[in-house]
Every structure is written in structure tokens, then in C-alpha cells.
Amino acid sequence: MSALLRVQDLCVRFRTMGPLKAFASGIKAPFIDAVCGVSFEIQKGETLALVGESGSGKSTVARTIIGLQSAFSGSIQFEGQELIGLSAAERKPYLQRMAMMFQDPVGSLSPRCTVRSLLAEPFRIHGLKERDATAEVTRLLRMVGLPIDFARRYPHQLSGGQARRIGMARALALNPTLIIADEPTAGLDVSVQGEVLNLLARLQDEFGVAILIISHNLNVVRHMTDRMAIMYLGRFIEVGDTDDIFYQPRHPYTEALLAANPKADPDAVLNRIELKGEMPSLFMRPSGCEFHTRCRYAQEICSRLFAEASASSHDANHSSKCHFPLGRMGASQRSLSAVESASIKD
Template identity: 60%
Template sequence: MKNLLEIDNVKIRFRTKGMLKAVIDRDKDPYIEAVCGASLTIKQGETFALVGESGAGKTTLARSIIGLVTPSQGSIRYQDQELMGLDDKAFKPLKRDIAMMFQDPVGCLSPRLSVRSIITEPFKIHGLPINDVSKEATKLLDMVGLPASFLNSFPYQLSGGQARRVGMARALALSPKLIIADEPTAGLDVSIQGEILNLMYRLQHELNISFLVITHNLAVVRHTSDRMAIMYLGRFVETGPTDQIFEQPSHPYTRVLLSSSPEPDPDAPRNRVMPIGEIPSLINRPSGCEFHTRCIYVEDRCRLEFPPDRTIGLDHNMTCFKSEKMK
């Protein structure tokens, strides 16, 4: 399969204080690095999942793909075209191919526009003529399983699940090749969650769309993605094929995450790796391996040196000193 998107060693940083304040404080580095050195590839027609807790940099990385934040270094290539440093005019046609489903399903829909206007707005933005707005809008709603009676509804009249579907219809409007879905099921009930995920899979199958799914729900990742990356403080700690990671989680953080969502079975074996403490601040990153403050396998070396990126299986990488000893 061809690579649709290649992200290579991307770093994204945010200012923590103004330029003047930094000079006064003699602070040479008034930045936090939200994403540091993330690399991934997404192939045509596959689903890639980004997993991690809040503040891990998942959303920031995803937003950089469509140019909503600018990385300080690295490269983002879409179909072999470099996106970094592209001006707005050159970027615009590419944005037809990459669509985004935002995290807040209702908040990302303009409260003053009807569903009809919301889902056909992408055509206006890109100056694409459509003959019959209602017909096009009905077609899009039909794709996401909503009846045409919703055309005149306003966002406040929609339930969480319906708002997601409208967001999805808007993302599908320009027949994109890649859809970035930021927490597509957060806040939904389990039965509705299944409907949305099934819909995403069906569309992927029919239209050969690639998905970048951002989520913290591991059960969702397990069933819907081909490959995944686990992020911690802006870095990938483990990447690989989803099946392999679930079968053999290697990084201590992956294990912590996996055992943090208990199975719905009171008699399931609980070999829990209890997480210690909370996520450190990005302003004071821990030295050495950044997970050492919460790791139960920590040893002296972890506090001082940064662990190397190691390949431990086919397309399966992780950054930790020890993987054999833990078993």
C-alpha cells in the first residue's frame, strides 16, 4: 500500500511567555514542546490510532497536519508533497483531501447555521459550484445515516450522536482521502459509540478513506485501527500494529494504560500494573526517560539517559531500556 501521509520528526512548541518577559527573565527557552520528534506514516485506506492521556500532544500533532498549528521543525508530506512551509494559497487545494472531525461535536458546528448550510459550506470555501444545495446536502446526510428532515435543524436541536454524524457529513463533503477524527466517540453511550464506529468503517470500506483516530479509549482502538502509536509527553513511546501491541504490550506505559481500563467482568483476572502519580508538567520535563517518575521498573540509568528507539518486532518500535526483564 502507498503511503498517503508521512510525518517525520515533527516538533511543535508553544511560547510560555511573551518575548519581552523572556528577555527580562533572561529565559533563553521560553517554550514548551507539545510534540517532540513524532514520526508516523499512514497508508491508503488504513486507520491509524493515536493514544495517550490529556496533554500528550495528540490533538496538537493532528492539527499540524491541516496547518492549524505550525511545527518548528520536521516534515509532513502528503502524497509526496511537503506541507511544511507551504503558503495558504498552495495549501488550500490540499485541504480538500484532508478533512477533520473535531473533538467537540456540537461546539464545532456553527450555532447560527442550519445543518444544510453547515455540510455544504466546504463547497463555498473552496469555490466549488454545486447546482442543487439541498440535493447535495441530502446525499451527504444519507451517507451518514440521517434522514433529510434534519436539513433545516440547528445544532442545538441535535443529540450528541446526531451532531457527530453531521460533523462526519461535513468532513465527507469534498470526498477527502484522509479524515482526522479527534475523539470521535467521547461522551457517547456504548450503543451509539458502536454506531459511529461502524459508520466510519463502512465509509472507509466504500470510499477507501484513511483515518487518523485520536482517542484515549483503548477498547475502541483495538477494534478499529490497523496501527497505533502511544504518546506520552509529546513523544511516541511505542508504535506498531494494533494486534501486536495488544498481544504484547512492551513499554511500561502501554501496560499501565492497558490495565487502566478494567474488563466488564467481575471475575476477570486482575494483573493490574497500578499507575503511580500523575503526568509531569511539560515545563519541567523529567530527565532521562520521561516516564521514569511513574515507572515501576525504574532503575538508575533511566533517570539519566534517554532510552533509544528500539525495534522489537515487525514495524513495532518502543523507547525503553528494558523489555526482556519485565516479563
């Protein structure tokens, strides 16, 4: 079965200074690589999550797919069509079947436009003049559970949850086959989060859309997604089925993320893993495995060589980039073997 979206070796870089200043400073490559060699696929009706700390490159991947950011290299194929290299006019028909829910629901809505104008805008942009704008706005508001009189409101008259629903309605206006949801529950009360997630799941069941979710909320990821990819410094370091990763993470960074996930049970025994230091700067990437500066299992080889992706022995769809992946032997034995190897070396 061909993938709805296929991303191969995607790289995105940003210039850090102008060419004249770089020449005067003797800097040959005045760039930082925000996304480095990312590859993944999304099937029709599937939900994939991108997870990682702030600054890991998740939103940059999303913005590049939707065309808001240019790729430096790599491939983005949507419905079998290569998007990189297309002009804006050539890309427009494919963007009609691709939509994005932005991280800031209120900030993504023009303060000068009413809800009616915002929801009718996609039809104007794509020249669908045969559509009855009033009927379409009514349909979209009903779809996301808002009263019809909301069409007269402005964004500043909406709560966070209402603005999120308007953003969802606008994303669904042209019946897309792929929705990119950047932090769909950010800044919302828990009860409103549940309403938004249930609405998103219901719409996916009804229309069969594929969803790419970007989230820090691991409970949302576990509830909503089929597969997940863990990002660190612009790279995928672990990819697999959501249940498999939550049950048995293979990369130490994934293990630390899952251990930091809050639990609703006040009597639960917490096994927090404290990572050393902060995420390194993109200006000064560590050598070898870029996580080795914070990894409690790091050994000498980790600082020298970058680990290539390796699949689990019992699951070819679950891969990680680690020289010493977590496995059946358990984390405590890994830690012991690291200490023993260090003492032998000394």
C-alpha cells in the same frame, strides 16, 4: 508503496511569555515543546490510532497536520507534497482531500448556521459552484443515516450522536482520502458509539479513506485500527500493529495503559498497575527517560539517558523507547532483576 501521509521529526512548541518579559526575566527559551520528534506514516485505507493520557500531544499532532497549528520543525508530506512552508492558498487543494472530525461535535458547529448551511460550506469554501447544494446535502445526510428534514435544524436541536453524524457528513463532503477523527466516540452512549464506529468502518470500506483516530477508548482502538502509537509527553514511546501491542506491550507505560482498560466481564481477574504520581509538567521534563519517575521497573540508567527506539527481535514494525523493554522474560522477572540490581548496588 508510497505513504498517503508521512510525518517526519515533527516538533511543535508554544511560547509561554512575551519576548520583553522573557528578556527581563533572563529566560532564553520561553517555550514548551508539546510535540517532540514525532514520526509516522499512514497508507491508503489504513487506520492508525494515537493513544495516551490527556496532555500528551495527540490533538496537537492532529491540528498541525490539518494546518490549524504551526509546526516548529519537521516534515509533513501528504500525497507526496510537503505541506510545511506552504501558504494558505498553496495548501488549500491538499486540504480538500483531508478532513477532521473534532472532539466536541456540537462546539465545532456554528450555532448560527443550519445543518444545510454547515454541510454546504465546504463546497463554498473550495469554490465548487457547479455542485447542486441541495442534492449534496441530501446525499450527505443519507450517507450518515439522518432524515432529510434535519437540514433545517440548528446545532442546539441535535443530540450528541446526531451532531457527531453531522460532523462526519461534513468531513466526507469533498470525498477526502484522509480523515482525522479526534475522540469520535467521546460523550456518547455505548449504543450510539457502536453506531458511529460501524458507520465510520462502512464508509472506510466503501470509499477507501485512511483514518487517523485519537482516542482514550482502548476498546475502540482495538476494534477499529490496524496500527497504534503510544504518546507520552509529546513523544512516541511505542509503535506497532494493534494486535501485537495488545498481545505483548514492550513499554511499561503501554503495559499500564492496557492494564487499566475496563473489562465488561464482572468476574474477570483485574491486574491493575498503579503508576506513581502524575504526568510530569512540560515545563519541567524529567531527565533521561521521561517516564522513569513513574515506572516500577526504572533503574539508575533510566534517569540519565534517553532510550532510543528499538524494534522487537521478531517484529521490525514493533518498536519502543525503553532501556529494558518488556519481552518474553515477563514483567515479574523484570521487576525482580531491578530489585536485585538495586540491592547489589547498595
